[in-house]
Amino acid sequence: MISTVSALKERSLLGLKDLSAAEINSILERAAFWDSQTDKVVPALKDKFVANMFFESSTRTRFSFEMAQKRLGAEVLNFSATASSIEKGESIYDTVRTIESMGVDAEVIRLTPSGVLEGLAERLSIPLINAGDGRNEHPTQALLDLYTMKQHFGDLRGLKVSIIGDIEHSRVARSNLWALQKFGADVKFCAPENMRAPELAEYAPYVSMEEAVCADVIMMLRVQLERHTEGLFKSKDDYRMQYGLTEERAGKLAPHTIIMHPAPMNRNVEIDDAVVEHAQSRIFKQMANGVPIRMAVMERAIQ
Incomplete structure (x- = not known):
């Protein structure tokens, strides 16, 4: 038995x-x-x-x-x-x-x-x-994310992965964190104060947006703004300017960096419309x- x-x-x-x-x-x-x-x-x-x-x-x-x-x-x-x-x-x-x-x-x-x-x-x-x-x-979302990263980089060890967005409500962030660390990847989170999961800070530090985009993998998460009506941001545009992967930010990424998102996406909130199918985007490859x-x-x- x-x-x-x-x-x-x-x-x-x-x-x-x-x-x-x-x-x-x-x-x-x-x-x-x-x-x-x-x-x-x-x-x-x-x-x-x-x-x-x-x-x-x-x-x-x-x-x-x-x-x-x-x-x-x-x-x-x-x-x-x-x-x-x-x-x-x-x-x-x-x-x-x-x-x-x-x-x-x-x-x-x-x-x-x-x-x-x-x-x-x-x-x-x-x-x-x-x-x-x-x-x-x-x-299974994290498994397909790891598979996508391995396809591009060959190895996960030492890979710098930034997960950006609504960490507090994200099961995707958690599964990726647990899996990536088993393979020696360096995971960092980026989120406004009211979207952080404090219990995860001991496993992955929270960094600024400027530091987060200096990574091998930029993983954007869907922002569940409906859960944050009393939060830090007055509008979606406010969030986009502070934590979104704008076209301007994407233009400054290192040439080897890849852009990921588990979907569904809030276009022009956490990720600009033009960035979804950017040359460095692997979003539809993930799917x-x-x-x-x-x-x-x-x-x-x-x-």
């Missing part, structure tokens, strides 16, 4: 904080294999059923997972909380457990509350994959890389 629970845990992907560098690297290497395949569909997961359980709205992540699953030949069930028994008061556990009982082989779950996913994983007998849980983690990464994660889950 213990070995079964251990094997199930190894196949699930709840976060990167407790995953070893070797295990992360194995996922990146397998993603590179899937990335190299020319066939649109390889039936590695033929006759397997996967449920995408999104209790929080998503477009990019859900479609990326679905594309990955279908490219592997899996049968895919998509769940929307807005049209479910959740509206009638059914608990998240009951809903997830119900879908499990129907015979699916794995579930991909996105949740608004933090800390719920681990409890679910302990009570279910199929692998769970975290597609974003509250302010906790977004492991493309999400498919092979999620293929590797799905294959790992359903062995």
Whole structure:
């Protein structure tokens, strides 16, 4: 029984904080294999059923997972909380457990509350994959970010990575922090006072915008200005001028620096419209890389 629970845990992907560098690297290497395949569909997961359980709205992540699953030949069930028994008061556990009982082989779950996913994983007998849980983690986003960086730089060790924006509410920042540090990257945060996560300061220092843009990787985050109505900034233009990756700032970046963003983007707030598809931008490459990464994660889950 213990070995079964251990094997199930190894196949699930709840976060990167407790995953070893070797295990992360194995996922990146397998993603590179899937990335190299020319066939649109390889039936590695033929006759397997996967449920995408999104209790929080998503477009990019859900479609990326679905594309990955279908490219592997899996049968895919998509769940929307807005049209479910959740509206009638059914608990998240009951809903997830119900879908499990129907015979699916794995579930991909996105949740608004933090800390719920681990409890679910302990009570279910199929692998769970975290597609974003509250302010906790977004492991597949960080994996595709690392994969994108490795494609460009070859090695992550010593890489200077600045993560800029709403750190307080960002699960992307957390997953990238935990993963990048395992590979010897130098991570720094940049955020206004009311968008900082103080508990992360011991792991990555907060620096000025001027210092942050002197990095190998500039990772901009979506600014959730709706959460900061009483914050430091009077307007989106105010934020853009102080913390946005403006066209002027992008023009001063080192030639080797790459620009990243997990999306969705607030164009002309945290990143200027002209910078999104700048020559040094890898934003749409990140989105493309999400498919092979999620293929590797799905294959790992359903062995």
